[in-house]
Amino acid sequence: LRSSRTRTIKLSESDKIKALKECPSFKLLSPNAIRALASQATPVHYPKGSYIFNDGDPAECFYLAQDGLIKLYKASRSGKNVTFKIASLGDTLNASALSIKRYFLSAEAMTDATVLRIPGREFWAVVSRHPGIAVDIIGQLSRGLDAEYNRIVNIIGEEVEFRVAQSLYTLASKFGPNLQLKREDLANYAGTTTETAIRVLSRFRKKGIITSAGRGAIAICNLEKLQNYRK
Amino acid sequence: LRSSRTRTIKLSESDKIKALKECPSFKLLSPNAIRALASQATPVHYPKGSYIFNDGDPAECFYLAQDGLIKLYKASRSGKNVTFKIASLGDTLNASALSIKRYFLSAEAMTDATVLRIPGREFWAVVSRHPGIAVDIIGQLSRGLDAEYNRIVNIIGEEVEFRVAQSLYTLASKFGPNLQLKREDLANYAGTTTETAIRVLSRFRKKGIITSAGRGAIAICNLEKLQNYRK
DNA sequence: CGCCTGATTGATAAGTATCAAGGTCGGTGG
DNA sequence: CCACCGACCTTGATACTTATCAATCAGGCG
Numbered sequence: 001l002r003s004s005r006t007r008t009i010k011l012s013e014s015d016k017i018k019a020l021k022e023c024p025s026f027k028l029l030s031p032n033a034i035r036a037l038a039s040q041a042t043p044v045h046y047p048k049g050s051y052i053f054n055d056g057d058p059a060e061c062f063y064l065a066q067d068g069l070i071k072l073y074k075a076s077r078s079g080k081n082v083t084f085k086i087a088s089l090g091d092t093l094n095a096s097a098l099s100i101k102r103y104f105l106s107a108e109a110m111t112d113a114t115v116l117r118i119p120g121r122e123f124w125a126v127v128s129r130h131p132g133i134a135v136d137i138i139g140q141l142s143r144g145l146d147a148e149y150n151r152i153v154n155i156i157g158e159e160v161e162f163r164v165a166q167s168l169y170t171l172a173s174k175f176g177p178n179l180q181l182k183r184e185d186l187a188n189y190a191g192t193t194t195e196t197a198i199r200v201l202s203r204f205r206k207k208g209i210i211t212s213a214g215r216g217a218i219a220i221c222n223l224e225k226l227q228n229y230r231k
Numbered sequence: 232l233r234s235s236r237t238r239t240i241k242l243s244e245s246d247k248i249k250a251l252k253e254c255p256s257f258k259l260l261s262p263n264a265i266r267a268l269a270s271q272a273t274p275v276h277y278p279k280g281s282y283i284f285n286d287g288d289p290a291e292c293f294y295l296a297q298d299g300l301i302k303l304y305k306a307s308r309s310g311k312n313v314t315f316k317i318a319s320l321g322d323t324l325n326a327s328a329l330s331i332k333r334y335f336l337s338a339e340a341m342t343d344a345t346v347l348r349i350p351g352r353e354f355w356a357v358v359s360r361h362p363g364i365a366v367d368i369i370g371q372l373s374r375g376l377d378a379e380y381n382r383i384v385n386i387i388g389e390e391v392e393f394r395v396a397q398s399l400y401t402l403a404s405k406f407g408p409n410l411q412l413k414r415e416d417l418a419n420y421a422g423t424t425t426e427t428a429i430r431v432l433s434r435f436r437k438k439g440i441i442t443s444a445g446r447g448a449i450a451i452c453n454l455e456k457l458q459n460y461r462k
Numbered sequence: 463c464g465c466c467t468g469a470t471t472g473a474t475a476a477g478t479a480t481c482a483a484g485g486t487c488g489g490t491g492g
Numbered sequence: 493c494c495a496c497c498g499a500c501c502t503t504g505a506t507a508c509t510t511a512t513c514a515a516t517c518a519g520g521c522g
């Protein structure tokens with residue numbers, strides 16, 4: 001099986017440029033700058049289930065998702081995984097780790113996936129030539145921080161049912177109403193156990209908010225009820 | 232009582248400069264640049280218990296703590312407060328909100344406090360003239376994000392006792408072993424209730440990790456046990 | 463066909479929040 | 493100066509939420 005190992009692959013420059021353009025931070029780069037960045041980017045293929053980097057590894061490269069889904073997560077001391085982001089085309093993987101020298105999340109391919117890898121040195125060179133990017137990164141990090149503050153407040157102050165509703169809403173806003181993920185993935189994202197997530201989903205099904213679309217899939221019928229969820 | 236209302240006060244330029252220099256982001260500014268920034272900074276006094284801004288307010292100013300303690304927190308929909316940071320001399324208050332236009336935390340003076348207020352426009356002007364600051368801000372935000380990821384992982388994967396230990400360790404690392412805070416403040420910081428925090432503290436006292444130093448105070452005897460805490 | 467992965471449900475236990483009832487200390491006003 | 497009051501701390505009993513453990517079921521694939 002060709003897809004069973006991690007390897008660099010060929011990708012047309014236009015495909016690389018397309019992925020870079022999907023990333024908000026690079027929106028304001030000139031065509032020339034984008035081309036220059038693309039020329040530094042190596043496409044790498046990761047088979048489903050393989051990891052791209054691990055929490056604690058030295059952060060040497062900038063990664064951008066080009067194809068497939070990549071889970072960014074972290075494990076607690078006692079072994080529980082929490083998923084923080086599911087990256088797809090144009091999303092950066094733990095980019096901010098570059099500035100503090102170590103990845104602080106782990107990245108794992110949820111499907112066969114391709115990423116663009118850019119050496120940290122090249123990435124910073126582009127940033128220093130285009131100060132607008134730094135400002136944009138600050139904006140993204142700020143929004144990310146805000147999102148995590150909200151998540152903490154919800155974990156502490158709200159019950160699981162609400163958090164699952166929020167998780168489904170967030171994921172559906174990004175990926176559409178037909179989510180391709182396992183119950184376990186949803187549970188890790190919502191910060192609960194698989195069984196509890198299933199129980200909540202059962203209740204949601206009875207309320208007509210979702211229909212379970214078979215193994216590894218959840219179909220959302222009523223996005224609005226998820227957004228303003230109350231028991 | 233003079234300290235009972237919010238008001239701008241006089242502060243020598245050298246006191247302002249001293250506070251600015253405590254802030255890591257401004258470390259690399261030239262003396263001239265620091266002086267220029269100081270000249271834009273208005274010192275404002277807030278009596279204990281008053282708020283400086285609220286979650287959701289338009290973010291128009293950059294604030295830097297100059298004196299006293301300021302709690303940065305957020306309330307859940309159901310009314311529970313979570314404290315994210317206790318700011319003191321040289322700490323910024325929710326600075327990153329400037330880039331997304333609204334404060335996403337609330338700031339309240341835990342003691343009588345003085346802050347330096349700089350209009351957002353002036354702040355960005357300095358940043359744009361000194362690109363190194365932007366890079367530094369990215370580093371700080373990244374570390375902040377990392378810290379919040381860890382906090383989430385701990386909330387989900389570890390029990391309260393561990394989280395209280397971590398909270399005490401973090402606070403003691405910043406403020407020293409004699410913490411001046413109420414049980415309720417600690418509880419909000421650790422993401423639990425006052426009663427539960429007290430029970431945990433009782434156990435810690437029996438183990439000789441702390442001594443309760445009276446109302447509104449906790450004295451830490453064994454910092455190392457807190458750092459590597461296991462039940 | 464049988465195995466493996468994922469989904470589901472039930473029973474139980476553990477961890478915390480909640481509710482309730484004092485207790486202590488320091489400051490304030492009579 | 494002393495009594496009182498309010499804020500804070502403490503402990504106990506109980507309820508609730510959610511994790512854990514266990515058993516079963518369904519479907520795809522070799």
